Amino acid sequence: MGILSSCFSHTHRSQQSKIPAHKQTDELCFTCESRESEEESRTEEEETIDCMALPKHKLDQSQKKIAQLIKEKMNTEANKELIRCVILSRIVFGQEHWKCAQALANLAYGYLTLRGFPAQAKKHAESAKNKLLALKGNMASEEEEKEILGVLVLLYYTLGMAWLLQKRGKEAYFYLQKADRTMKELTELNKGYIYGMQITEKDLAVGLGRASLAIHRLNLALSYFEKAIDDVIAAKGDNSPDLISLYQELAQMEQLRRNHGQAIQYLKQAYSICVSSFTEISPQTGEVSALLAKAYAMSGESQHRDAVEIYFVKSINAYKATLGPENYETLTTIEEFCKWLVQNGDKQGAYRLLKSSLKSYVINYGVYNEKVAETLYNLSRICFPKGEIRKAIQMLRKVSKGR
Structure with a gap:
């Protein structure tokens, strides 16, 4: 072994001695440059990772912050965070990545639900939709395909409801149907199970019901609202507060169909849920009580007079x-209520009620306000037939001063 080793060492030295000095220097420089290049490459990669870690962390923080702001009903601030998420998503994922389109979709939905700005919602939804449709079908995995379908459901729903806010029923119905079809496609991919969606089947049914009403397809609207009610009852029971607004919308639809008896029944169901969920003294119960009073009044039946007043x-x-x-x-x-009392011959009751509320009208609207003037005018109209001319003239003078 020692001889072999000695021979190898001698041969290696003799070969080295045969290589010119400038060649040896070149090889050494090349080796050093290669090592430096590798080190630089590693350093650049590490710096890129470090640079990306900060925006990614900020994006995660911003997404968590949005949920908290929405919970606290700080809608404007939540919307600002959604804008921040779009900017950070562009930095982290790139302009053409589907997650960037997802951030735009969330912003569009935020403008619709948090701010009630349909024009801005449509603008951002269209931008996100174009990105996603270009990517759909070219995803690396089935999971990404599912995520994109989920975002498309959100986008089509946002577009549909934005058009509905702008009183464009035909366009609203078109996009809400697209949302419904996309939801069905996603359900099939998920083998019948949907989870983690911002938009539910109940939301789609309600949206389609409202859009159907807007295009005067009352029977179709009825079927969608009934489906929404069935979905809520199946998920949360027949005493869920989510049913209140649905029964109100069904009642409105039945009034359009002149089915006043059925409208009253729906509102009675809503009233019962309100009382059990929020108590009799609550704004929710106050709203349903007023709707129920008007529904009884609209029926025009004399036996409902007491119910209207109650x-x-x-x-x-x-x-x-x-x-x-x-x-x-x-x-x-x-x-x-006063208008109904006057129509039904109880001018004295209407006068007392308006007179006792006049101070509240002034506090709420100011002395020189059209609403206050209208109240004074209504009071004077009640005084004249009773022969209270002086009172009536005083009221009218106050009206003229207010105007």
Whole structure:
């Protein structure tokens, strides 16, 4: 072994001695450059990872912050965080990545639900939709395909509801149907199970019901609202507060169909859930009570006169106790009740109610306001037939001063 080793060492030295000095220097420089290049490459990769870690961390923080702000009903601030998420997503994933389109979709939905700005919602939804449709079908995995379908459901729903807010029923129905079909496609991919979606089948059914109403397809609207009610009952039971608004919408639809008896039944169901969920003295119960009073009044049946009065009084008492006597809802309900009292011959009752609320009208609207002038005018109209001319003239003078 020693001889072999000695021979190898001698041969290696003799070969080295045969290589010119400048060649040896070149090889050494090349080796050093290669090592430096590798080190530089590693350093650049590490720096890139470090640079990306900060935006990614900020994006995660921002997404968590949005949920908290929405919970605290800080809608404007939540919307600002959604804008921040779009910017950070562009940095982290790149302009053309589907997650960037997802951030835009969330922003569009935020403008719709948090701010009630349909034009901005449509603008961002269209931008995200174009990105996603270009990517759909070219995903690396089935999971990404599912995620994109989920985002498309959100986008089509946002577009549909934004058009509905702008009173464009035909366009709203078109996009909500697309959302419904995309949801079905996603359900099939998930073998019948949907989870983690911002938009539910109940949301789609309600949206389609409202869009159907907007295009005067009442029977179709009825079927969608009934489906939404079935979905809620199946998931949360027949006493869920989520049913209140659905029964209200069904009642409105039945009133359009002149089925006043059925409308009253739906509102009675809503009232029962309100009382059990929020108590009799609550803004929610006040709202349903007022709707029930008007539904009984719309029926035009004399046997419902007592019911009209009972539910108007319940509504006013609930609003006064929870929102205050100067609140817009309180004053509007008083005004509607007074109009009904005058129409049904109880001018004295209407006068007392309006007179007792006049101070609240002034506090709420100011002395020189059209609403206050209208109240004074209505009071004068009640005084004239009773022969209270002086009172009526005083009221009218106040009206003229207000104007």
